[in-house]
Amino acid sequence: MTTATSTLSAPASAPLRQDAQVIGLVGIAHLVSHFGQLLLPPLFPWLKDAFGVSFTQLGFVMTIFFVVSCAMQTVSGFLVDRFGPRPILFGGLLLVAAGAFGFAASPSYAVMALCAIIGGAGNGVFHPANYTLLNRKISPRRLGHAYSVHGVTGSLGWAVAPLLVVPLTLAFNWRIALAAGGGVALAVFLLLWVNRASLDLPAAPRPAATGSTAQEGSFDFLRIPAVWMCFAFFLVYAGVLTGVQAYAPQAARHLHDMPVALAAICVTVFMVCSAGGVVLGGFLAADPSRCERVVGVGFGVGIVIAATLSFAALPAVLIPALFGVMGFATGIAGPSRDMLVKRSTPENASGRVYGVVYSGLDVGQAIAPLIFGALLDRQQWHGVWLVVIASQVLLITSAFRVRRVRRTLAVVA
Numbered sequence: 001m002t003t004a005t006s007t008l009s010a011p012a013s014a015p016l017r018q019d020a021q022v023i024g025l026v027g028i029a030h031l032v033s034h035f036g037q038l039l040l041p042p043l044f045p046w047l048k049d050a051f052g053v054s055f056t057q058l059g060f061v062m063t064i065f066f067v068v069s070c071a072m073q074t075v076s077g078f079l080v081d082r083f084g085p086r087p088i089l090f091g092g093l094l095l096v097a098a099g100a101f102g103f104a105a106s107p108s109y110a111v112m113a114l115c116a117i118i119g120g121a122g123n124g125v126f127h128p129a130n131y132t133l134l135n136r137k138i139s140p141r142r143l144g145h146a147y148s149v150h151g152v153t154g155s156l157g158w159a160v161a162p163l164l165v166v167p168l169t170l171a172f173n174w175r176i177a178l179a180a181g182g183g184v185a186l187a188v189f190l191l192l193w194v195n196r197a198s199l200d201l202p203a204a205p206r207p208a209a210t211g212s213t214a215q216e217g218s219f220d221f222l223r224i225p226a227v228w229m230c231f232a233f234f235l236v237y238a239g240v241l242t243g244v245q246a247y248a249p250q251a252a253r254h255l256h257d258m259p260v261a262l263a264a265i266c267v268t269v270f271m272v273c274s275a276g277g278v279v280l281g282g283f284l285a286a287d288p289s290r291c292e293r294v295v296g297v298g299f300g301v302g303i304v305i306a307a308t309l310s311f312a313a314l315p316a317v318l319i320p321a322l323f324g325v326m327g328f329a330t331g332i333a334g335p336s337r338d339m340l341v342k343r344s345t346p347e348n349a350s351g352r353v354y355g356v357v358y359s360g361l362d363v364g365q366a367i368a369p370l371i372f373g374a375l376l377d378r379q380q381w382h383g384v385w386l387v388v389i390a391s392q393v394l395l396i397t398s399a400f401r402v403r404r405v406r407r408t409l410a411v412v413a
Contacts, residue, residue, distance in 0.1 A: 021198050022137045023146045025191075026130045027153035029089055032188045033126040034157030036096040036119055037065070037365070039181045040103065041246030042162035042264050046174045051109040055247075055376040059369030061113050062246070065120040070362030072124025085129035086199045092129065093189040095122025100182030104175045127358050136201050148282045151334055152275045158245060159271030166264040230340060231360040233398045237337070238364025239371070240302075240391045243384060244270060244326070247372035251384035252309055252323075258316040269320045270327035277331020284336060291336035295399040298333030299392040302326050306392070310385030340399060 040047070044058050080088050099119025106112040130150060138146045161181070168177035192199065245267055253263040277298075284294050305326040309319065375383045 016142075018198070019138050019142050019146070021195070022133065023142075023149050025195055025198060026133050026146075027149045028188055029093065029192060030126055030130055030150050031153040031157035031160070032093060032096055032185050033123055034154040035161045035181070035184060036100065036123055036157075038158050038161035038245060038267070039100055039165060039178060042166050042267060043169060043174045043177065044246070044250070045260060046169055047112075050174065051112070053109050054373070056370065056373040057109065059373030061109075061116045062242075062369040063366045064113055065116040065123070066362045066366035068117050068120030069124040070359050070366065072121050073127065073359050073362060076125040077128040079125075080128045080132050084201055085132040086196060086201075088125050089129040089133070089199070090189060090192065090196075092122045092125035093185055093192065095119065095125075097182045097185035097189065098122070100178055100185060104178035104182065124362070133199060133201070137199075148278065148335070151278050155271050155275035155278060155331065159268045159275070162264045162267045166261065170261065227356060229398055229401060230357050233337070233340070233395060234357050234360035235364035235367075236391050236394050236398070238361045239368040240330075240388055240395065242365050242368035243372050243388045243391070244323075246369070247376060247384050248306075248309075248388060249323075250376055251381040252319050254379070254381045255310070256314055256316050256319055258319060262316060262320065266320045266323040270323040273324040273327035274331035274334075277328040278334045281332040281335040284332065291340055292399045294336040295333045295340070296396045298329045298331075298336075299395050301329035303389050303392045305329070306385050306389045310382050310389075337399075 040058070040061065044055060047053070047058055048055065076088055076092075095118055099115050099122060102115030102118060103112055106115060134146045134150065164184070165174070165177040165181060168180055249263040249266045252258060252266065253260065281294065281298075284290070305322050308314070309322055314322070371387065372384055375387070
């Protein structure tokens with residue numbers, strides 16, 4: 001991702017209605033991005049039987065999806081700078097829809113893997129396009145609210161996906177469920193197309209610079225240790241999220257004798273409560289000095305809940321509620337997590353740093369399915385939860401490590 005989004009300023013003031021419309025449109029586009037990421041995992045039990053494959057093989061489909069998304073994340077930053085965010089965002093929505101329709105029509109596992117390339121390419125455009133629109137269109141005094149809505153809609157996208165595809169699969173079949181997912185992405189594309197004038201960017205002069213000056217120091221931010229620690233933090237965070245979303249419900253189902261439908265509800269409860277936690281976490285992140293402590297408490301509660309779900313004998317009806325508590329606690333840590341990145345970002349390298357960090361998310365989401373899929377194939381139900389617990393310990397440790405590195409650099413400077 002390039003730095004254009006950080007060097008071009010947002011309007012000094014804009015009507016509330018205008019800002020709200022842009023925030024809403026960008027938010028619902030972000031919902032589709034997360035919605036598309038979680039179309040397949042809730043259907044793994046059905047897809048496993050339909051194609052005669054293992055959980056590891058199904059996890060590899062998601063690995064393909066996120067590897068492509070990771071590559072597209074940086075590429076789309078350049079495309080956004082060249083062509084503007086609106087056409088790139090529209091293209092992403094159409095690719096997500098095409099990928100879902102392809103999943104629905106797949107005659108074999110190999111074709112489904114090819115469709116993951118299409119869906120992953122679509123998923124990779126949303127962050128560069130969305131943040132460019134928010135940074136350029138939203139008044140500075142409302143930008144924090146815009147980021148909050150952006151995060152909440154992403155969580156809701158994860159929550160809506162299993163809530164849609166599992167009941168449709170139970171009522172009809174998994175092909176109809178995935179086709180409905182494609183229809184959702186297509187409907188959002190049409191909504192944004194009708195309101196496309198709201199997503200026009202104001203004309204902005206390009207910053208004057210000579211060729212040598214423009215390129216000088218473009219990659220200096222890569223020498224900052226805190227940037228790479230944030231990358232690692234987001235990589236591990238993506239692994240935790242992937243494990244809880246796609247694999248922990250299956251492990252809980254076997255450990256606590258849960259029906260499939262109740263296990264699917266766990267994901268929706270987790271993500272809805274996570275969205276609520278993000279709202280509260282936004283207020284807690286108002287004081288940047290305590291962001292590491294908020295992250296520590298949030299994931300600390302997540303560790304306790306994960307250990308309880310793994311080792312305690314619990315009635316099945318209680319499991320979704322515990323997923324909800326874990327989602328709320330980790331959601332509270334979300335805004336403070338983002339503040340860690342902001343406080344470690346040089347003022348003139350915002351776009352590039354966020355590009356590296358969000359690539360960490362995709363890398364983590366690409367690796368995690370292979371690990372968790374192998375554990376499920378070996379029926380290591382406790383192992384799934386132990387990996388979730390260990391990963392959250394790493395998150396807490398790395399959050400305070402970023403703080404220590406940042407302070408060390410400040411002393412040296």
